[in-house]
Amino acid sequence: xxxxxxxxxxxxxxxxxxxGLVKRFGPVEAVRGIDxxxxxGEAFGFLGxxxxxxxxxxxxxxxxxxxxxxxxxxxGMDPDTDGARIRAxxxxxxxxxxxxxxxxxxxxxxxxxxxxGLSRAHLRAKAAELLEFAQLTDRADDExxxxxxxxxxxxxxxxxxxxDPDLLLLDEPTxxxxxxxxxxxxxxxxxLKQSGVTLIITTHYMDEAEQLCDRLVxxxxxxxxAEGSPAELISRYSTREVLELRFPPGEQxxxxxxxxxxxxxxxxxxxxxxxxxxxxxxxxxxxxGKGLRPVSTLVRRSTxxxxxxxxxxxxxxx
Amino acid sequence: xxxxxxxAGRAPSGSRAALLVVEGLWTWYRRNWRATVVSSVLQPVxxxxxxxxxFGSQVPPSEATGGQPYLVYLAPGLLVAAAVQxxxxxxxxxxxxxxxxxKTYWGIIATxxxxxxxxxxxxxxxxxxxxxxxxxxxxxxxxxxxxTGPGVLLSLLFAVLTGMAxxxxxxxxxxxxxxxxxxxxTLFRFVLLPMWLLGGTFFPISQLPAWLRPVxxxxxIWHGTELARGAxxxxxxxxxSLGHVAYLAVLVTTGVLLARWRFRRRLTR
Numbered sequence: 001x002x003x004x005x006x007x008x009x010x011x012x013x014x015x016x017x018x019x020g021l022v023k024r025f026g027p028v029e030a031v032r033g034i035d036x037x038x039x040x041g042e043a044f045g046f047l048g049x050x051x052x053x054x055x056x057x058x059x060x061x062x063x064x065x066x067x068x069x070x071x072x073x074x075x076g077m078d079p080d081t082d083g084a085r086i087r088a089x090x091x092x093x094x095x096x097x098x099x100x101x102x103x104x105x106x107x108x109x110x111x112x113x114x115x116x117g118l119s120r121a122h123l124r125a126k127a128a129e130l131l132e133f134a135q136l137t138d139r140a141d142d143e144x145x146x147x148x149x150x151x152x153x154x155x156x157x158x159x160x161x162x163x164d165p166d167l168l169l170l171d172e173p174t175x176x177x178x179x180x181x182x183x184x185x186x187x188x189x190x191x192l193k194q195s196g197v198t199l200i201i202t203t204h205y206m207d208e209a210e211q212l213c214d215r216l217v218x219x220x221x222x223x224x225x226a227e228g229s230p231a232e233l234i235s236r237y238s239t240r241e242v243l244e245l246r247f248p249p250g251e252q253x254x255x256x257x258x259x260x261x262x263x264x265x266x267x268x269x270x271x272x273x274x275x276x277x278x279x280x281x282x283x284x285x286x287x288x289g290k291g292l293r294p295v296s297t298l299v300r301r302s303t304x305x306x307x308x309x310x311x312x313x314x315x316x317x318x
Numbered sequence: 319x320x321x322x323x324x325x326a327g328r329a330p331s332g333s334r335a336a337l338l339v340v341e342g343l344w345t346w347y348r349r350n351w352r353a354t355v356v357s358s359v360l361q362p363v364x365x366x367x368x369x370x371x372x373f374g375s376q377v378p379p380s381e382a383t384g385g386q387p388y389l390v391y392l393a394p395g396l397l398v399a400a401a402v403q404x405x406x407x408x409x410x411x412x413x414x415x416x417x418x419x420x421k422t423y424w425g426i427i428a429t430x431x432x433x434x435x436x437x438x439x440x441x442x443x444x445x446x447x448x449x450x451x452x453x454x455x456x457x458x459x460x461x462x463x464x465x466t467g468p469g470v471l472l473s474l475l476f477a478v479l480t481g482m483a484x485x486x487x488x489x490x491x492x493x494x495x496x497x498x499x500x501x502x503x504t505l506f507r508f509v510l511l512p513m514w515l516l517g518g519t520f521f522p523i524s525q526l527p528a529w530l531r532p533v534x535x536x537x538x539i540w541h542g543t544e545l546a547r548g549a550x551x552x553x554x555x556x557x558x559s560l561g562h563v564a565y566l567a568v569l570v571t572t573g574v575l576l577a578r579w580r581f582r583r584r585l586t587r
Contacts, residue, residue: 025587064427064586084329084430092428098421100342102350111342115429116327117334159425163327 014039015075015167015198016061022069023056030056032222033070038167043199045209045216047304052219054202055095058171061200063087075166088116091165095172097152101145105136105155108144113162126162133188134158150181157188161197168192170201174208186211206304218304218311225311230304237310238302239264241280245287245294246272253292262286267309276306329430332438339431339439340446347447357407358451362400363458366393369520370464382522384551386466393464394473394546395519400455401448401481402539406510408444409485410502413492423585433581441486441574448481449474465550472549476563480542483566486573493580518543541565 016038023031031053038044046054059065061074063083072079074086099108106127113123131137134154144152153173160168173189174182189212193199203209209216210230218225218233226233243263247253255268263275263283273294277283280299287294330338347354366389374388383391416423426436452474459465488505495501516526517539523531534540541562548554 062428066586084432087428088327088329088430090428094424094428096421096424098423098425100346100420100422100425102346102420107345107349111345112425112429114338114341115330115335115426115431117330117338117430118327163429165327 013076016044016200017073018057018061018071020070021057021060021067021072023053023060023065024068030222031060034217034219034222034224036217036224038198038200040166040198041196042214043193043201043212045213046200046202046219047204047206047209047213047216047308048202048219049204051221053222054219055171057219058169058200058202062090062092062169088163089166091160091163091168093156093160093168093170093173095175097156099144099152099155099159102143104141104143105147106131106140108155109159109162112159116163118163123162130158130161133161133191135184148181150177150184153177153181153185154188157185161192165197167198167200170199172202172204174203174205182208206308209304216304218308220308220312226307233304233307234302236307238306239276240278240302242300242302242306243275243277243280243283243287244272244298244300245275245292246296246298247294258287258290262290265310274306274309276302276310327430332435335431335435336438336442339426339436340443342426343439343443354447358400358404358447359454359458361403362396362455365400366396366455366459366462366464370396371462382525384547384553386551389462389464390466391547392520393459394470394477394550395543397452397455397459397470397473398477398480398542398546399514399517399519399539401452401477402484402542403510403514404448404451405444405481405485406488406506408447409488410492410505411499413440413489414495414499414502417493417584418496423581427585433585434578436585437489437574437577437581441482441489441577444485444489445478445482448478448485452477467550469550469552470546473546476542476545476549479563479566479570480538480545483538483542483569483573486570486577488573490573490576490580493577493584513537513539538566538569 014037016036018034018036020033020035021031022029022033034053034057046057048054056065060067060072060079063074063079063086066080075089077086079086100111103111109127109130110120110123113126114120118126131140134157136151136155136158139147139151144155147155157170157173170189174185177185186208189199193212199212201208201212213230215227215229216233217227226237228236252268252271252273255266255273258266258273258275263277265276267274267276275283275287284297284299370389370392374392377383377388379385379387423436427433456465456470456474491505516523516530516534517537518534519539523534523540526534545554545559545562548559
């Protein structure tokens with residue numbers, strides 16, 4: 001009964017609630033009044049290009065950057081007055097690793113755990129468990145410095161779990177990793193999500209957001225441009241399929257003649273035309289009929305990249 | 319409404335938080351102490367032997383040495399000068415690195431530890447390092463007969479205070495530096511070295527030209543050396559000693575406040 005009551009309370013009470021949240025650095029407004037609610041157990045994403053205000057938002061939620069305006073509660077508390085108590089229950093994976101590279105893998109976990117007031121005995125067991133989770137058990141007593149980027153990232157994630165956080169903040173967790181390391185990391189994050197950890201992830205990778213996030217907001221220039229699940233956003237702001245036509249440099253035709261009826265929408269990128277359509281193959285046939293002779297063609301499903309392009313008129317990763 | 323679901327992490331109280339920072343730095347030191355021994359202990363001992371025993375054999379006890387053999391006169395001065403030098407090293411590159419290269423400070427402030435506690439812990443750790451290095455130096459000095467009595471234990475306390483009077487403002491400075499550490503070379507060359515040579519360690523500042531003496535008065539080394547010698551030889555006078563302690567205490571306090579401000583500015587923008 002008691003457990004059920006707690007569950008009810010936490011279901012209705014968001015872990016993060018921001019209203020009109022603003023962050024200014026001098027004259028620059030990095031976050032321009034955003035409204036966000038993150039509920040327990042969900043994986044929530046901030047998607048946007050560099051400079052969109054994602055990291056500033058994360059630092060405010062992480063209680064290491066005071067807000068300049070608006071409302072913010074994290075775990076039901078105010079970061080301005082309860083920062084330390086909130087941070088005690090957060091896990092943070094920063095954009096840049098800040099491991100102590102001159103300590104061993106295990107020491108990094110144990111020293112960090114001590115900052116949360118945890119006992120040495122508890123941390124011995126916890127470190128062993130986390131090393132297993134991060135697949136670093138064989139490297140436990142090696143120094144961090146020579147580890148690969150992927151291993152360091154896994155250790156950073158393991159370290160962020162040392163206090164069994166209620167909420168895990170991941171700021172661009174896989175930026176700079178090779179594809180194999182990214183997939184391994186996604187697998188670990190997916191397991192965390194399955195075990196009920198609430199995740200907040202910033203990323204500028206569409207595939208990452210689609211794989212991991214239940215719900216996300218697209219940020220652009222400090223504002224939220226759209227909000228929803230990846231599938232909702234794609235159906236709302238894009239079409240089922242996209243036809244990509246690539247042309248040799250300098251031979252790409254103008255968009256205007258194809259605006260009528262061939263596709264719902266046509267976007268011109270520097271190296272290709274994108275036709276947003278329900279049926280890519282039919283549109284391709286129509287394009288050939290109009291005498292278009294691209295060097296290569298591709299029919300694919302819509303992604304968040306297309307959503308972003310539609311919302312902002314520009315490509316996400318520039 | 320506060321959500322409570324069996325959290326493992328807690329927010330340690332302020333003083334405990336600072337001690338946890340010390341513990342983290344100690345864990346690092348336990349693995350890496352060997353590299354620091356040469357500069358922090360061996361160097362002052364070499365100075366004591368070369369200047370105290372070697373050069374000192376040519377210096378008869380006089381009014382300038384308080385009637386002591388030069389080795390004995392030098393020992394408390396070097397204790398203070400070494401503390402200041404160690405303070406300079408410990409307060410520069412390791413601090414800049416924790417901001418810029420290792421970025422470990424950024425990791426720490428993401429935990430319940432706040433910037434004020436981080437500063438306290440970092441400075442406390444430096445104080446511990448100065449005390450331990452000073453104690454080892456004193457043990458070696460005792461073997462060479464450079465010590466006169468238990469008064470040097472008080473000298474050690476003053477040496478640590480002097481080191482911290484230099485350390486705290488330098489920590490604040492290091493928290494404001496964002497180059498590759500070039501500004502530290504300038505600091506060592508134009509502040510530390512003149513202070514070390516002219517602050518009364520090797521000879522009384524009464525031997526300096528009159529126009530240079532006020533500069534020596536500003537250095538923490540001179541105040542610390544006066545206190546350390548006064549304690550070691552039992553020659554101190556209450557009022558000037560209080561003045562020296564007050565001057566050093568003001569430097570420590572100002573440094574701590576500046577460091578807290580600089581850390582907050584850099585880590586929690």
